[in-house]
Amino acid sequence: MVHAETPLGSAGTQETDRPVLRVSGLSKRFGATQALQDVDLDIAHGEIHALIGPNGSGKSTLIKILAGYHHAAPGAAAELDGEPFDLGQVTGSRHDRLRFVHQELGLVGELSATDNLALSRGFARTALGNIRWPEMERRTTALVERFGLGIDVRRPLSTATPVQRAVVAIAAALQGWEGRRGVLVLDEPTAVLPPGEVARLFDIVREIRDSGASVLYVSHRMDEIFALADRVTVIRGGRRIATRRVDELTPRSLAELMAGEETETEHRPRPVSDGAAAVLEVRGLSAGPLHGVDFTLARGERLGITGLVGSGHEVVPYAVCGAYGGPVRGQVRVPERSPRWVDAKDAGRLGVPLVPADRAGEGVIGDFSVGENLTLPLLDRLRARAGRLHRRRESSLAEEWIRRVGVRAAGRGARITTLSGGNQQKVVVARCLAQQPPVLVLCEPTAGVDIATRLQLYDLIERQADEGMGVIVSSSDTEDLLALCTRVLVVRDGRIVREISGRDITEPALVHAMEGTE
Incomplete structure (x- = not known):
């Protein structure tokens, strides 16, 4: 394991003593929102360095600045192997040593692995400009074979497994890398993977580390951090809270760094009257990762549903509203619309409107x-x-x-x-x-909105609930849950594992419940 002040690598050499990547004084503002404030980060040679923090903490902004998508505020500095580079510069040999695999992967499913790799680095051509397909396929095969997944580099990626597509994205990022001293940034790489393939991806990440590269592993799943990382940097509210060796932490101590002190918010919802009638009932709901979810929503209640990415919480609103794209089992009832239970696959007939996550x-x-x-x-x-x-x-x-x-x-x-x-x-x-409607369902209602609009949406939702509407808020943003919800259901591994109500809804309680560190 790597020490906070001592990079990994062969002891006693100047090359390994120097961080591969060092960033200091990194700040970024979007309008009235301070997304990052004086963040420092260093990645040692040959380590897996985790970057963790709750939703909205600033992780994505930091990665986008490193990738050159956003420019940092004046005063920030960055070095690759001791040589300065411009934060926001997207070309140049030094910045080319910093490679990225984003959560969306950036692949074209209709094309083969060979074509996808060529899109980022170009095609091998003859003197007459014709593509040398045998050479292209040999190059692609050599890049993906090291990961041992038996990918057919000529077939469309839409036929590949999720972990195979992840490997192709990683291979695309690593191709043409001159030397091994560089940093591969993996942004939430397990978000699209089924649980059975996560361990295989971990083996691949370790293999990349063992070959001499460094890895910046972005996540908010603590179990992944303890399984994989050497060091971890915690970011919260746009600030670096701490950088620690993973072997010095416990799940609870890391959760406490993520959650911080219990804080009050100006927006705390009024409790629902006892005995309020049910406006929505759900039983035995199963869809995707969900297994037999039951709950009831009362008139005037603001019910939060939350969990980590992939937990299944994000499926609940779509299944309840009849908008989920896959098979759905279970029953739903909206007494004001129909006294009878309706099969969940036909829930769309009940007319419960949905504010979707992807606006x-x-x-x-x-x-x-x-x-x-x-x-x-x-x-x-x-x-x-x-x-x-x-x-x-x-x-x-x-x-x-x-x-x-x-x-x-x-x-x-x-x-x-x-x-x-x-x-x-x-x-x-x-x-x-x-x-x-008697019920309103919202998914990630404040994603991508500024602070002023966030507060306006809070007031609007609160007014609707005060008038008797039942509201479901499916969100991974703890600020939304604290401000809006009278009760929160926490989903983990497809099941409701915790119910938190009233003043017990705090950021530490939510983080511990989502991570399983209660």
């Missing part, structure tokens, strides 16, 4: 206006006698909800993509509220 991909239609996006599910109500759309009624409804939720736009006719992310989110929420 751009699932929440808005980019070619439509603000008004069209808002009234889309209400067209049946807005038709005139001849079946045509009653334009005046549609305009009136859109303008009413734009005003009620405080959307800032040039008008209802403005294209939705001209709005900020926060205002787009308000439109999606307004579309759901305009259906006048």
Whole structure:
């Protein structure tokens, strides 16, 4: 194991005493939000260094600055092997020693491993410009064979397993690496992997480390940190909290570094009245990683559902609303819509609206206006006698909800993509509220919005609950859960493992429950 002040490597050499990567004074602000503040980080030669922190801690911003996607604020400094490089520079041989595998992998499923690797480094060509396919396939095979997964480099990656696709992404990142002293950044690499393939990926990461490279392993799963890392840096609220040797920590002490002291928030929801009627009941819900989930939502309740990535908590809202893409089992009941239980696979008939997690991909239609996006599910109500759309009624409804939720736009006719992310989110929420449902389900409701919009959304959700609407908030952001929820269900390995209510909902309690370190 590596000591905090002593890098791994052959003792006594100047080369191994010097960190491969050193960053100091790293800050970044987005508007009123201070995403990073004076963060220092150093990666030793030949170590697996974990970067861990809760959602919204600044991990993604730090990685994007290292990758050159964002520019750091003035005053930050960075070195690769002792040589300075510009944070924000995306070209140059020194920066080329810093490679990335992002959570989304960046692969084209319709293309083969050979094609995907060529997209990033180019094709081998003859003097006449023809592609030398045998040579390309030999190169790709040599890169992926070291990981021992038997990948057919000519088949489309859509036919490969998740771990095979991860290996291709890693191979693409490592190809053309001059020498072994560099850093491979892996951003949440197990997020798309089934549990059985995680151990295989760990073996691959260790093999990369043993070959002489260093690895920056970004995660918020503590079990992975203890299984894999030599050192860990904890980041919270945009600041580096600590860098420790993993063998000096316990799961609980690491969770305490992540959670910090118990803090109060200005927004704490009022408790639900005892005996409030149920507006949603779920029993035996199974979908994807979920196994037999049961819960009840009361009138006026704000119920949080949370867990780590892959725990299954993110599946619950989609399954409850009839929007999950895979097989679903179990039963759902919304007493105000139907006194009978409905099979979960038919839950969409109950008309429970969903604010999805992916606003751009699932929440808005980019070619439509603000008004069209808002009234889309209400067209049946807005038709005139001849079946045509009653334009005046549609305009009136859109303008009413734009005003009620405080959307800032040039008008209802403005294209939705001209709005900020926060205002787009308000439109999606307004579309759901305009259906006048007894239940509202939100996934990651404040993702990608600024602080002012976050507070506005909190107030809006609180008003709806005060008027009797039942609200489900599925979120990995503890600030959302603290501010909005009267009760939180914590999901781990597809099952509800903890229920936390009222003043017991604290950040340490949530982190310990999600990580299993209660």
